[in-house]
Amino acid sequence: MKIAIIGAGAMGCLFAARLALSGNTVRLIDVDSETLEAIRTRGVRLDMAGQVDQIRVPIGLAEQLREDIDLILMLTKGSATRAAIRAARHLIAPQTRVLTLQNGLGNAALIAEYVDTAYILQGITTIAADLRAPGVVHGNSQGTIQWWCCTGEEDPWMKKLHEVLIGAGLTSCPDSAVESRIWEKAAFNAALNGLCTLLDRAVGAVGEHAQGKDLIEEIVSECGSIAEQGGIAFDRPRVVASIDHAIRCQADHLPSMLQDRRAGRATEVESIHGALVSTARKHHLRVPVLETLYRLLAMGESGVA
Missing domain, CATH: 1.10.1040.10 (N-(1-d-carboxylethyl)-l-norvaline Dehydrogenase; domain 2)
Incomplete structure (x- = not known):
């Protein structure tokens, strides 16, 4: 799957590393110059319970990315949601889904200003991660990812996403009560x-x-x-x-x-x-x-x- 992750903080880097290591094409998007430079230079370093991986993940501004994307994973702060999805709207093709696992309330509604609700998925993750430095993350795989389509209806595409998350060693839990x-x-x-x-x-x-x-x-x-x-x-x-x-x-x-x-x-x-x-x-x-x-x-x- 071709995945663009918006937000290269602790969770963004954790997901980028896990998804890239399992064979997906992953691109990170951020606006912080220090974060951009660090990940371009050294890649992402992920320490999950002593299992350390160092992996190169391309990173840049949203406008620098010009590829067909299957999934946009939103992991910015809620205050940046509207600006982030607006900057990345050129990546949204007919097949593109957007999944928000952001903290807080109202993120899906902000995304819906630019994306058809039928293509938006929302959820939470209970995985804990600490950002020790730009691109350097300590986390664990004990938590879950609970998610579902914003319409409340089951989308056949959800099976593909579930398989991708499981393949990355993440505990995916589709949940209609999201x-x-x-x-x-x-x-x-x-x-x-x-x-x-x-x-x-x-x-x-x-x-x-x-x-x-x-x-x-x-x-x-x-x-x-x-x-x-x-x-x-x-x-x-x-x-x-x-x-x-x-x-x-x-x-x-x-x-x-x-x-x-x-x-x-x-x-x-x-x-x-x-x-x-x-x-x-x-x-x-x-x-x-x-x-x-x-x-x-x-x-x-x-x-x-």
């Missing part, structure tokens, strides 16, 4: 990523204190109320259990939001916390813990490029 999974992942990120970033601590540190556990449950509960008000099924115990698992098994992991904050980059606070708070306000719901967390995180964005 809308719920996206909301549950947003709650996971709102609680764990948000608190880790605010406290400047790795995942394990947040779960060491009773106050942290209480805050996590309150944030997840508020996110669930927002989802349910919009008619989305939301499993609170499953989200809390997922966070507990991350605290136990990925204690040293630095969430991407914290990695961005430490590096002086803009975070995903608007596409995660901001989107949740905005939706709550539309439904006239009170979410005091989530709103306070959002305001504190947004204050930390001041002056960030």
